[in-house]
Each structure stands twice: as C-alpha cells, then as structure tokens.
Amino acid sequence: MREVVFKAGEEIxxxxxxxxxxxxxxxxxxxxxxxxxxxxxxxxxxGQTFGEQAALSGGVRTLSARAIFDCHCVEHxxxxxxxxxxxxxxxxxxxxxxxxxxxxxxxxxxxxxAAL
Amino acid sequence: xxxxxxxxLSVPDPxxxxxxxxxxxxxxxxxxxxxxxxxxxSERTHNIDAGEVLFSARDIPLHAFLLLKGVVRIGxxxxxxxxxxxxxxxxxxxxAQTPITFEVxxxxxxxxxxxxxxxxxxxxxxxxxxxxxxxRLAMERILHDRAFGGRS
Numbered sequence: 001m002r003e004v005v006f007k008a009g010e011e012i013x014x015x016x017x018x019x020x021x022x023x024x025x026x027x028x029x030x031x032x033x034x035x036x037x038x039x040x041x042x043x044x045x046x047g048q049t050f051g052e053q054a055a056l057s058g059g060v061r062t063l064s065a066r067a068i069f070d071c072h073c074v075e076h077x078x079x080x081x082x083x084x085x086x087x088x089x090x091x092x093x094x095x096x097x098x099x100x101x102x103x104x105x106x107x108x109x110x111x112x113x114a115a116l
Numbered sequence: 117x118x119x120x121x122x123x124x125l126s127v128p129d130p131x132x133x134x135x136x137x138x139x140x141x142x143x144x145x146x147x148x149x150x151x152x153x154x155x156x157x158s159e160r161t162h163n164i165d166a167g168e169v170l171f172s173a174r175d176i177p178l179h180a181f182l183l184l185k186g187v188v189r190i191g192x193x194x195x196x197x198x199x200x201x202x203x204x205x206x207x208x209x210x211x212a213q214t215p216i217t218f219e220v221x222x223x224x225x226x227x228x229x230x231x232x233x234x235x236x237x238x239x240x241x242x243x244x245x246x247x248x249x250x251x252r253l254a255m256e257r258i259l260h261d262r263a264f265g266g267r268s
Contacts, residue, residue, distance in 0.1 A: 019145055042257075052250050054145035057152070062144050084247055091239040094156045096251055097149040098182060098236065099211075102204035103254045104146040109190075114197045 004075045006067035012051075014064045019054035021075050028071030034111040035064045041107055043068070053100045055081045062104065121150045121202035150202045153182055157229035164226040170205060171220040176213055177206035179230045186226035191218040198223065208258040211237055 003026075006012050012023065015035050023030075030044040041063060044050045054061045055078035085093055121144070143151075161184055164170065170181060170188065183203040190197045190205075209216050210233035240251050 016142065016144075018142065049249075049253060053254065056250065057145045057148045059145035059148040060142045062146055081246075081250075084244070088243055088247070089239070090156060091235070092243045092247075094153060095236045095239040096243060096247060097153055098180065098204050098207055098231070099240075099251050099254045099258075101146060101149045101153065101182075101202060102180075102207050103258050104149075105199060105203050106258050109197050109199070112197070114191075114195070 001074060001076050004073050006071045006073065008067055008069050010067045012065040012067060012071075012073075013061055015062060016060045019051065019058060019061050020078050022049060022051035022055040022078060022081065023073040023075055024049050026072040026074060028073075029068040030065050030071055030073075031068050032063050032065050037111055039111045039113070041110055052081065053103060054078075056085055056096065056100055058082060063107065121147045146202065153229075154184065157182060157184075157231070161227050161229050164222050164228055166222050166224050169219060169221045171216045173217060173219050174215045175206075176215050177210035178233055180207035180210055180233060180236065181205040182229040182231065184227040184229060186228075187223040188226065189219075189221050189223050207231075207233075207236065208255045211240070212255060212259055214259055 004023075006028075012030060013019075013021075025044050025046055025048055027046055030050060031040050032042050032044065032050065033040045044065075050065060051061070058078065085096065088096070164186075171177060181204070183199065183201055183205065185201060188199050188203055188205065190199060205220050206216060208214075240248065243251065
C-alpha cells in the first residue's frame with residue numbers, strides 16, 4: 001500500500017494493462033472510460049474504490065482511468081485481493097466472480113450507449 | 117469446454133480477442149472470470165428454448181443465469197440489446213431483492229447455468245469484510261448508479 005498523486009489529465013491505468021493494483025481515491029476526481037470509443041463510463045469521487053474488479057481475477061483491464069483533477073490515491077496491490085479471493089471456498093469465489101462479471105456486462109453495454 | 121466471452125454482441129468484442137503481451141496471451145479479467153465460472157458450473161447446465169422469457173420486467177429474481185451458449189435479448193423495442201456467452205442475468209437484482217427493469221428473453225436456444233440467489237447470498241455472507249465491500253460496490257454500480265460503470 002502506498003500513496004500516489006496523479007496530475008489532472010494523467011492516465012492512472014490503461015485498457016489491456018495487467019491489473020496489478022487497485023485504488024482508493026482520497027481527493028480529486030477520476031474518470032473511467034473506454035479508450036476505443038472515448039465513451040466515459042463514469043466518475044469516481046472521494047472515498048470510492050476503483051480498479052478492483054479486474055484486480056479480483058487478474059488478467060488485463062477492460063477500461064482506462066484518468067485523473068480529471070489532481071488526484072491523491074492510496075494504491076493497493078492486486079495480489080492482496082487475489083490472495084483473499086483464493087482463501088475463499090469455491091462457492092464464495094464464484095459468487096463474487098458472477099457479480100463482477102455482471103458488472104462487466106453492464107459496462108460493456110453502457111459503452112454502446114445502452115440505457116438499462 | 118472453452119467459450120469466448122461475447123456478452124456485448126453489437127460491436128466487435130475487444131474482450132474476447134485477447135491481446136499479446138510479452139509473448140503470452142494477456143487474457144482480460146472478464147474472460148478469466150468466465151473461464152473459472154464455466155469450469156465451476158459446466159456440470160449444472162440446462163437448455164432454454166428460443167423465444168422463452170427468462171425474466172419479465174418487474175420480476176424479482178429467485179435465480180440468476182450465467183449464459184454459456186446462445187443469444188439473449190435484454191429490453192424491448194426500440195432499443196433491445198443482444199448479449200452472448202458470459203452474460204450474467206438477474207444476480208444483483210436478486211441479491212438486492214430489486215425488480216428487474218427490462219424483459220430478458222432467449223433469441224436462440226440457450227445453454228445456461230441457473231444458480232439460486234439464496235445460495236449465492238449465503239456464499240457472499242462468508243466472504244469477509246473486504247470482499248463483501250467489493251461485492252457491495254459492484255451491486256451499487258449495477259443497480260443504483262445507472263450512469264456509472266466501474267468495469268476496470
């Protein structure tokens with residue numbers, strides 16, 4: 001865990017990067033967006049977590065994040081989250097994976113402009 | 117059994133086409149979750165006929181579906197969305213005991229895993245504070261913040 005600062009406009013992570021960290025936003029505003037379509041999926045505000053859904057399972061990210069204003073974040077290793085996941089029973093892990101996959105689906109639809 | 121994730125069918129799927137980093141396939145986090153779930157539920161699937169309605173608008177789901185094969189229509193005209201393998205249907209709504217806001221129906225014959233909401237609720241209850249927080253965040257982003265995503 002470490003504190004990190006991103007300047008306004010700076011990329012925090014990019015689509016197709018390995019999800020090695022997730023973040024808690026202490027101060028500032030972060031935008032989550034689809035770099036292929038430039039569609040903004042949403043904004044993260046103070047106290048919210050972001051990047052954790054990809055960190056749960058590992059693999060590469062499916063969206064990008066950038067600082068809208070100067071941002072102060074606490075960066076956590078994805079490894080910690082995955083170790084927590086691996087310590088769960090299969091049923092618990094699968095329930096979390098299902099929920100996370102449903103969110104991925106909704107976000108994929110939102111990048112196409114679907115209103116659900 | 118291997119299936120490529122293709123839950124957003126109306127555009128070319130960037131998720132299913134894994135990029136290559138450092139000489140090895142860098143699979144998306146979504147595809148990894150789907151691969152795990154296919155393994156977990158492959159023995160517990162059944163088929164649903166084309167045209168069948170999985171959920172009507174205002175249903176509160178007692179079961180969630182993981183779509184393994186086939187195409188599902190979400191919503192009605194004029195802007196229905198088609199989703200394919202990897203789609204998870206009714207889970208957040210069932211856990212929150214919130215009505216589904218759109219109809220979900222089978223466009224083709226489906227192979228699905230049908231999972232009890234009560235079982236999933238029990239499983240999540242054992243996950244501890246941190247992971248319960250992650251689950252709650254996912255649910256909020258699916259249900260309450262429709263203008264917001266969070267896939268990352």
